[in-house]
Amino acid sequence: xxxxxxxxxxxxxxxxxxxxxxxxxLDAWSTGRLHHAWLLTGPRGVGKATxxxxxxxxVLSGGGAGEADGLFGGAGPKSLEVDPEHHAARLMAAGSHPxxxxxxRAENDKGKLAKEIGVDQVRALIPFLxxxxxxxxxxxxxxxxxxxxxxxxxxxxxxxxxxxPVRTLFVxxxxxxxxxxxxIRSRCRRLVLAPLEAxxxxxxxxxxxxxxxxxxxxxxxxxxxxxxxRALRFAGLDIQGLEKALDLLVxxxxxxxxxxxxxxxxxxxxxxxxxxxxxxxxVPERLATLAEEAETADLARIVSLWEKARxxxxxxxxxxxxxxxxxxxxxxxxAMASVRSSNLV
Numbered sequence: 001x002x003x004x005x006x007x008x009x010x011x012x013x014x015x016x017x018x019x020x021x022x023x024x025x026l027d028a029w030s031t032g033r034l035h036h037a038w039l040l041t042g043p044r045g046v047g048k049a050t051x052x053x054x055x056x057x058x059v060l061s062g063g064g065a066g067e068a069d070g071l072f073g074g075a076g077p078k079s080l081e082v083d084p085e086h087h088a089a090r091l092m093a094a095g096s097h098p099x100x101x102x103x104x105r106a107e108n109d110k111g112k113l114a115k116e117i118g119v120d121q122v123r124a125l126i127p128f129l130x131x132x133x134x135x136x137x138x139x140x141x142x143x144x145x146x147x148x149x150x151x152x153x154x155x156x157x158x159x160x161x162x163x164x165p166v167r168t169l170f171v172x173x174x175x176x177x178x179x180x181x182x183x184i185r186s187r188c189r190r191l192v193l194a195p196l197e198a199x200x201x202x203x204x205x206x207x208x209x210x211x212x213x214x215x216x217x218x219x220x221x222x223x224x225x226x227x228x229x230r231a232l233r234f235a236g237l238d239i240q241g242l243e244k245a246l247d248l249l250v251x252x253x254x255x256x257x258x259x260x261x262x263x264x265x266x267x268x269x270x271x272x273x274x275x276x277x278x279x280x281x282x283v284p285e286r287l288a289t290l291a292e293e294a295e296t297a298d299l300a301r302i303v304s305l306w307e308k309a310r311x312x313x314x315x316x317x318x319x320x321x322x323x324x325x326x327x328x329x330x331x332x333x334x335a336m337a338s339v340r341s342s343n344l345v
Contacts, residue, residue, distance in 0.1 A: 007208045009049035009144075010102075011093045013084055014207045016228075017200030018047055021191045022080050025055060028189070029063060030077070035189040037161050037170040039146070042193030044175045045229025047204070049144050051193065052171045053092070054080045056140040059169055060099050061088040101128050103143045103157075115318040117143070119152035122160075129165045139168045146172040147179050154181050161187040195226020204228035209235075237275050239282070246286050249331055250338040260331035268324035276323050280313040283330045290337050302337050309333045 015022070021040075028034045038055070040048040058080040082089050091097035103121055105113045125141060133139050143149070149157065158181060161170060172188060174180060196204070201224045205217050208228065212220075223239050224231035245263055254260055267276045287306035294302050309330055316326045 010053050010095065012050050012053070012208065013082070013089075014204070015047055015050050015054055015080075016204040016207070017196040018051060018193055021051060021193055022054075024191060026077060026080065029059075034169070036164040036168065037172065037188040039172045039174060039177065039180075039185060039188035039190045040193060041174050041177045041190060043195060043225075043227050043230075045224070045227035045231075045233065046193045046195060047228065048173045048175075048193055049142075051191075052142050052144060052173050055169075055171055056100055056142060057082045057089055057092050059138045059140055060092065060097060061086050062137065099133060099137060099139050101125055101139075101141050103141065103149075104145075105148050117149045117153050119150065119156050122149070122153045122156040125160065129160065129168060133167055137167070139165070140171065141168070142171045142173070144173040146174045146184070147176050154184060158184055158187070196224075196228070197226075201226060201228050201231065205231060208232065234278055237278050239278060242275065242279055242282055246282065246334055249334045250286070250290070252335075253338050254331065254335040257328075257332065257335075260328050260335065263331050264324045264328035267327045268322075276327065277317060279327060279330070280316055283334060284310040284313055286334060287337055305333050305337045 025038070040051055042048055058077075061082045063077060084090070084093070088097060088099075092100060103117055103125070105115070105117055106121065107113055128139065129141075143157070146154075146157075161184065164170070170188075172180075172184070177185060177190075198221050201221050202217055205212065205220055205224075205228055209217075209232065220231040220235060223234050245259065248254075249259060252259070263279075266272065267279055284306060287302065287309050291299060291302045291306055312321075312326060312330060312333075315321065316323070
């Protein structure tokens, strides 16, 4: 990897603010009672994928000095840190470690991501899991994100979790664990990654994007909402402008639909794809906030609007829905949520 290559969860050696989760994994490793499947949950962008690859790098490197039968006795290692020059770390950074398989949405021949992880991708693990690990080591399977599996894929993975091969570790990343099969959740040990404090977000952004100035990072920290990945997704997209537009929809109710039409026209331009996708993420969040602040008489109605917006926003990109129509409809939903029940006819 060249020095100017973008840092990804696979190549990122640093993780900030999740020492307790690391310690939980290390304690299990050190005592020799390592569960075969781990489910990493928490909001999108909080660091789950980075932790998943950090775990994989640690396990595939042998877990540090003093290893006994693959696991540590006594106090064990103090962190999951692995020297970037370690052979296993270099292979992982290059995406070529023979002991690691990653399940994620695949790209088609046009470079677009598939809508889901399919059953054939899961079944492709069978030869990998049927071999003996090199040098008596470990194999690691990362699923990022497990929420992306369709039903058939989830059932195929479940069979593997029910009868795991020896010295094989499954690490599942999930933004919405409630969508997973209960039987998958029950077979995993869960680590919940909470949003980070501002100082940890600042450190994470500085580590991943060292070219950013302190002033630029300070602007991104509140946008992150405790999730560095969120800040990076939204960097340079004038999120404050989108939030001001949502504020205006809420404040005025946009009775004529003029603001909704204006937003639809701006965000549907081809050059605005990234801002459009950010808008799709911001609208359900804003409605969730309105629901939290709602009076009892308005709560059920706003929750219903939130569900409608969540489903539409989630389907917009995978189903290639018309962006102009989607933005207009979502804007009108936000405006409707601002109207109190006492003012409805």
